[in-house]
Amino acid sequence: MKVAILGFGTVGVGVYEMLEKCPGLEPGPVLVRKGKEDKPFKVSSIEQIVNDPEVGAVAEVMGGIEPANSYVAAALKAGKHVVTSNKALVAAHGIELAELARASGVSFLFSAACGGGVPFLHNLAIAAQSDEILFLGGILNGTTNFMLDAMQSEGKDYGDVLKQAQALGYAEADPTADVSGLDALRKIMLACAVAYNKLPVDGFSREGIESITAADVADFQAKGLTCRLITSGGPAGESVYAYVEPVLFPASSPECSVVKNFNMAKYNGQNAGAIVLMGQGAGRYPTASAVVRDLCGLGSLEMLRPECVKVRADNAGCAHAYYVRVDADKAGRLPFAESKADGASVRGVTAPMAVPEMHAIANEIRQEGGSIFFAAMEA
């Protein structure tokens, strides 16, 4: 089967190369920007792909919501399978696109949108058919894991590791989506949709790593703790919970062995128990391998089922004790169980607090111009 590719950047080139070697599949036309058609296989009009009867499937790796959404919809309506690595697209329009795919009797798969080379969504989709998923999440953003690991292993400051991540190509010129936790949040949105048939679209709690300092690292490392940016999802009554925040782990935790830009995805099945998947969450070939894996499994799996609906996330039932560093004059807002002064700040650990409460207090303090870092204590 001929597979057209939308976008010829880092991942697109990887998909093209893998398709050249994959039995049963071959690369078809590749959509590039007008004026960039420097090879016979490159085209600049989506119609040339949608109307090509030889194209059986489309790999969308161009990113962004538009025009990717219109192109994917057109391909699905024309009866082409679609595989995408585009988490923003699936988070925004996945349910509608899956409906188009069903109407045309084709597949709409997006393993590469969550975990890169780590086959998280694929395994979740299969597990959800026969098991009850009690929890899902983990370390789903490699850029921030690289940065936290570098801060903790080399004692560097936030600004330095961000520059290092950008120099290595792990972080974009505008790193906001990664460091703010938005990228990880989009991934947990997709994972909840696959596991629970519920796509949370608002009501989130999201804290990235932008507030962490070398002094914070030195303080919790002295207590034997390691920080990771953790994404969590699970059932919450008629809805799901879904949030992103830094978490501190004791040294024996498997999370501490996830270094550099690796990912660690987890789910807990009522029957299977805790299942952990680790690997490279980004990069040309890991991400391309997830795209091609989906292309090899067309027709065998539905990731977004007909019963999937949009919901508002409900994190009210989730609670943790939090490690907090906050301006001394704001410390009274936090229910510290223990704390100590540290210059103009107070550091300590709170009594257990609901996740939305902790995030709301932090937002409030920041809106007043105050400074705060917080991380959940892994129980």
Add this chain to the structure above:
Amino acid sequence: MKVAILGFGTVGVGVYEMLEKCPGLEPGPVLVRKGKEDKPFKVSSIEQIVNDPEVGAVAEVMGGIEPANSYVAAALKAGKHVVTSNKALVAAHGIELAELARASGVSFLFSAACGGGVPFLHNLAIAAQSDEILFLGGILNGTTNFMLDAMQSEGKDYGDVLKQAQALGYAEADPTADVSGLDALRKIMLACAVAYNKLPVDGFSREGIESITAADVADFQAKGLTCRLITSGGPAGESVYAYVEPVLFPASSPECSVVKNFNMAKYNGQNAGAIVLMGQGAGRYPTASAVVRDLCGLGSLEMLRPECVKVRADNAGCAHAYYVRVDADKAGRLPFAESKADGASVRGVTAPMAVPEMHAIANEIRQEGGSIFFAAMEA
């Protein structure tokens, strides 16, 4: 679809319970020993299952090679899909049974035979369709991992942790298959067949954990090292390598975070990079969940492909430095790079040695009545 179950022990009961709740599947007749038919759904003759037109699939969880092999063959010939947890059966007769399945146009799947709840073989089979698998293996035996973990975290001796493992139901009354590495070896046989279309049937190197003592643990723990029983497989020219041996890891290795009776399966894809899967490798519901997962995916995947052939494993190209404790009068047989006397023994680390050479020297020394413990040093 009605699923008949062969065997109603730990796993069989779990499969029955899960099928009762699984959409699209329901439990059919259950094969038990003659005289044990105490419920209407229990039967004692395989013909009642093979000739039942309502039975679409058979879950074989009785264990042992015969009569399981004859029963599975009869079911496949009768056009029933077969899913099995029986690693000894697949290692001995898998290629022939897969051929019968193809001839009948049905599936023959065995995820539960390797890794219990950890979806290792399923992911390997999918990855092998589109990626080159450079390496596979890991911690594939939960019983020995429990024992090693207990020796290392509690300072107990081998005999004590074996009794503890038996009391907890992790080890059989006859624990030989686990502690000798045979169970782990059978799993790597299956993994090689799935990933490389080559089922190694002899030429193995296999060392279990029977020689480890509390003194060995104390010595390498003082060096910051942790022991795990590791199974390794990979391509070796026209054949594959496949061996089992204890390995010592530095504290930062992910292997050290695999505690109790957990498993950690790994593969390294040319494109996907290193992928690690962790979870419970045994137990009623984890193993049953793997059986039911296969039953939900019938027809979508072939684990043993037509080109799969039997080969002799070739470990000659695999080499490691080894930590060794050996009787002082035999120490001259080992190419120690550094060593020291320890009572009547010598302890040290060898220069890099081929895996079969190390195993052969150990076997020779034991045949002469000598005592030796060895473990590869993780590079």
